[in-house]
Amino acid sequence: MNKQPEKYVSNKRNIAVGIVFFLLGLSFTTWTSRIADIQQKLNLTDGQLGSVLFAMPVGLWVSLAVSGWFVKKYSSKSIAVWGVILYHITLVAIGMCSTTIQLVISLFLSGLFYSAVNVSMNTQGTIAEQNVNKTLLPFFHGIWSVAGFIGAFIGTLLIKNGIPFITQFTIIASLGISTILLFKKYLFYRPELEKVGKTFAIPEKSLIILGVIAFFAMICESTMYVWSVVYFQKEVHNANNNIGIGYSVFMAMMTIGRFANNFLLGKYGIRNLIIINACLIFSGTLVAIIYPSLIGGSIGFGLVGLGISSMVPLVAGVASKTERMAPASGIASVLTIGFIGFLIGPPLIGFLSQQFNLKIAFVLLAVSSTFIGALSRFLKP
Numbered sequence: 001m002n003k004q005p006e007k008y009v010s011n012k013r014n015i016a017v018g019i020v021f022f023l024l025g026l027s028f029t030t031w032t033s034r035i036a037d038i039q040q041k042l043n044l045t046d047g048q049l050g051s052v053l054f055a056m057p058v059g060l061w062v063s064l065a066v067s068g069w070f071v072k073k074y075s076s077k078s079i080a081v082w083g084v085i086l087y088h089i090t091l092v093a094i095g096m097c098s099t100t101i102q103l104v105i106s107l108f109l110s111g112l113f114y115s116a117v118n119v120s121m122n123t124q125g126t127i128a129e130q131n132v133n134k135t136l137l138p139f140f141h142g143i144w145s146v147a148g149f150i151g152a153f154i155g156t157l158l159i160k161n162g163i164p165f166i167t168q169f170t171i172i173a174s175l176g177i178s179t180i181l182l183f184k185k186y187l188f189y190r191p192e193l194e195k196v197g198k199t200f201a202i203p204e205k206s207l208i209i210l211g212v213i214a215f216f217a218m219i220c221e222s223t224m225y226v227w228s229v230v231y232f233q234k235e236v237h238n239a240n241n242n243i244g245i246g247y248s249v250f251m252a253m254m255t256i257g258r259f260a261n262n263f264l265l266g267k268y269g270i271r272n273l274i275i276i277n278a279c280l281i282f283s284g285t286l287v288a289i290i291y292p293s294l295i296g297g298s299i300g301f302g303l304v305g306l307g308i309s310s311m312v313p314l315v316a317g318v319a320s321k322t323e324r325m326a327p328a329s330g331i332a333s334v335l336t337i338g339f340i341g342f343l344i345g346p347p348l349i350g351f352l353s354q355q356f357n358l359k360i361a362f363v364l365l366a367v368s369s370t371f372i373g374a375l376s377r378f379l380k381p
Contacts, residue, residue: 025147033155050350057343059111156244214338257309280307
C-alpha cells in the first residue's frame with residue numbers, strides 16, 4: 001500500500017523537473033528568436049551585436065564558477081526556483097532595453113541566472129536518475145529542446161504578424177514565474193546526495209577531454225542560437241518573413257536527437273557518437289553555406305541541430321558521476337570549460353562577419369566540428 005503513493009510522488013517530482021527544463025528552454029529561445037528585431041531596434045551592426053551578445057556568456061561563465069558551491073550549500077531546489085524567477089525578470093528587462101548599455105547589463109544578468117538554473121536542474125536530473133535507477137538526463141534535455149522548438153515557432157509566428165517582442169517576453173515571463181511557484185514544492189530536496197564529494201577539485205582527464213569537446217560544440221550551439229535567424233535574414237535568398245524557419249528546423253532536429261540519445265549512445269558508444277555528431281555539424285554547415293536557399297539552409301541547419309543535440313547531455317551525465325566531486329560541482333567544472341566556447345562563439349562570428357561576411361563566418365562551425373572529431377580519438381571506447 002505504501003509503494004503506490006511513493007511512486008506517485010516520484011512521478012510528480014520527475015514531472016516538476018521536466019517542467020523547469022521546459023521553462024528554461026522556452027524562455028531562452030523566446031529571446032533568441034527575436035535577436036534580429038532587437039538588433040534592428042537598437043540599430044546595431046553585426047560587429048556591434050556580436051560584442052553586445054558577449055555579455056550573456058560572460059554572465060554564464062561567471063555563474064558557473066560559483067554555481068556548484070551555491071547548489072551544495074543551499075540545495076538545487078532553492079537555486080532552481082530563485083534562478084527561474086530572476087531569469088524571467090531579466091527576459092522582460094531585455095525586451096524593455098532602449099540603449100546598448102541597458103542590453104549589455106540585462107544580458108549579463110540573464111546569463112548569470114540561466115547558468116545557475118542550468119547547473120541546479122542538471123543536478124535535479126541526476127537525483128531523478130538515482131531515484132528510479134534509469135537514465136533520464138537526455139530525456140530532460142529533450143524536453144528543453146521541445147520547449148526551444150515551441151519558443152522558436154512562436155517567435156516566427158509573431159514576427160510574421162508584427163507582434164512586438166516586449167509583448168511576447170512579458171507573457172512568457174509571467175507564465176514562467178507563475179509555473180515555478182506552482183510546482184516548486186515537487187522538486188527534489190536530497191541534501192544527502194548533493195553534499196557528497198568536494199566542491200572544488202581538478203576534473204579527471206576524461207572529463208577535461210569532454211569539456212574541450214563541449215567547448216567546440218558550444219561554439220556551434222551558441223552560434224546557432226544567436227545568428228541563425230540573422231543568417232536567414234541576410235544570406236538566404238527570398239527568406240522574406242520566413243527568417244525564423246531555419247532556427248525552428250534546427251531546434252526541431254536537436255529535439256529529435258536528444259530523445260534518441262539513449263538509443264544511439266547504447267548502439268555506438270560515446271566516441272563513435274561524437275564522431276557521427278561532428279560529421280553532421282560539418283556537412284550541415286557546408287550545405288547551409290553552399291546552398292543558401294530556404295530548403296538548403298533549413299536542411300543544413302537541421303543537420304547541425306542533430307549533431308549538436310547530444311553534446312551537453314553527454315558531458316553533464318558523465319560529469320555528475322565523477323567520484324572526486326559533488327555532482328553539481330562536477331557538472332559545473334566541466335561546463336565551465338564548455339561555456340568558454342559558448343562565450344566566444346557569437347562575438348567571434350560577429351567579428352568575422354564584419355571583416356568578411358556571415359557565410360564565411362559560419363565556416364567556424366565546420367572548423368569546430370573538425371576539432372570535435374579529432375579530440376574524440378582520445379576518449380575510451
